[in-house]
Amino acid sequence: MSNKINDELNKIKIPKELHERSKRGVRKAKLENQKRRIKNPVIAVAMVGVLMFGASSISPAFASTLQSIPIIGSIFGTVGDIGLKEADKSGLSQITNETFSVGESSFMIREAIYDGSRLSLGFIITNYSNELPFKKAAYKIDEMNFYGGASSQGEFINDKDYAGIISFIVPNELKRDSFNFSISFDEFNGKKGNWNLNIPVTKIEGESFLVMDEATSKDYKIKMKKVTFTSATTEINFDLTEPINAEELNQIIRFRLYDDQGNVVKELSAGGGGCSDCENIDGKITLDTSVQYEPLKHIPDYLIIEPYISSTSENIAELRMEIPLKESE
Structure with missing residues (x-):
């Protein structure tokens, strides 16, 4: 199952209008993508109070599901690399709680960190079906199509719920101090549709x-x-x-x-x-x-x-x- 995450991310769409020179320029670091189960339930704590911040945008079904999800602190603090963990420890992650639900499965962008080059998004998928939604998604920074490289890591919280991080490298020509990062999905959990998430992002100092x-x-x-x-x-x-x-x-x-x-x-x-x-x-x-x-x-x-x-x-x-x-x- 661990190879499937990498396969899905490698299929992320690049806009057709992207010039050939930029395609050659896009390089993705082949980081080790991890997909493992949390092994120490003693140190896992419920995120109910934290996740319910901004709960007005969360469906009742998803809110109910979140109450049973144990995770260690924030997603960045749990499954992030050393850079994300240090930034999260310094209180630099931005809470987003952007979410949508399809049937019994839900997807949430929980938090974001942007350091001026790398944009990392912590996400949760409930009733995970072993197919990440990113490969058929479209991305924009403000109104401009985004085509940076992507990598991810994550962990199963329990038998059916998954917490992970997807990180994007922002091309130099799109870098700015703050922007709106939008993600549009046309398929989720095997169902066709149209779901949009808008994530305000501010660069850390x-x-x-x-x-x-x-x-x-x-x-x-x-x-x-x-x-x-x-x-x-x-x-x-x-x-x-x-x-x-x-x-x-x-x-x-x-x-x-x-x-x-x-x-x-x-x-x-x-x-x-x-x-x-x-x-x-x-x-x-x-x-x-x-x-x-x-x-x-x-x-x-x-x-x-x-x-x-x-x-x-x-x-x-x-x-x-x-x-x-x-x-x-």
């Missing part, structure tokens, strides 16, 4: 540093632009020039990150978009790329980025860079 360093190898070039620290992530933003057929050649690169003490900073997700004035120059394309890593408790004096070939884990020594953190934006 962070500190950004402008970076001008760059490095070049035979096939690649990295031009650093910005490093941003929030309670949820550490984000590196840069222009990546690579062969236009890098994916076909199995030469996609990824990026290890270390702090100034040599500690590994774990990657959480990544995404990129095309650059209209530098597409297909001498057989190469430049992608406006952002990579998100776990949050750091303290801002270091510098970071070290170490690019490597994803398929072989081979380092590209010429691209290794020490990124100084001096000029705050």
Whole structure:
């Protein structure tokens, strides 16, 4: 059953009008998607009081079902990665409680966290039928079609109810401090229909540093632009020039990150978009790329980025860079 979540998310629709360059630019980090049952019922507590906040928008049947659902604290605190857990612990998650019901099954977007790049939504599905509704959904940021990459993780709360998180990477051209994220479903739990959820989103605060360093190898070039620290992530933003057929050649690169003490900073997700004035120059394309890593408790004096070939884990020594953190934006 765990592979089904990943399969469903990989089928999320990308608008037909999306330019081919942007399709090439969209990259999804293949994070480990987990779907497991909560193993320690002693530490599980009912979310009745918390979930009933804003209960006027919740159907009576769903409200009744929620009373029997045990979950540990918030969804982010239960099944989120380290960044989401830290942001939730700091009280930065936004309660949404957007929901709809179809027969005996209901779907709720419980909470949201947006760090300026990654938008994460905590959701609950009651009477889960082993088919996530996301693959046939359409997404918008305000009035603009959304096409970022997505990943998820989750847990069964009991035999039939599921709590999970779906995270989207917001393309740089759609990033803003606040927006309305809308999701439209035309199928849920095997039934056709039209259900719409609207989620107001506000970016959590962070500190950004402008970076001008760059490095070049035979096939690649990295031009650093910005490093941003929030309670949820550490984000590196840069222009990546690579062969236009890098994916076909199995030469996609990824990026290890270390702090100034040599500690590994774990990657959480990544995404990129095309650059209209530098597409297909001498057989190469430049992608406006952002990579998100776990949050750091303290801002270091510098970071070290170490690019490597994803398929072989081979380092590209010429691209290794020490990124100084001096000029705050």
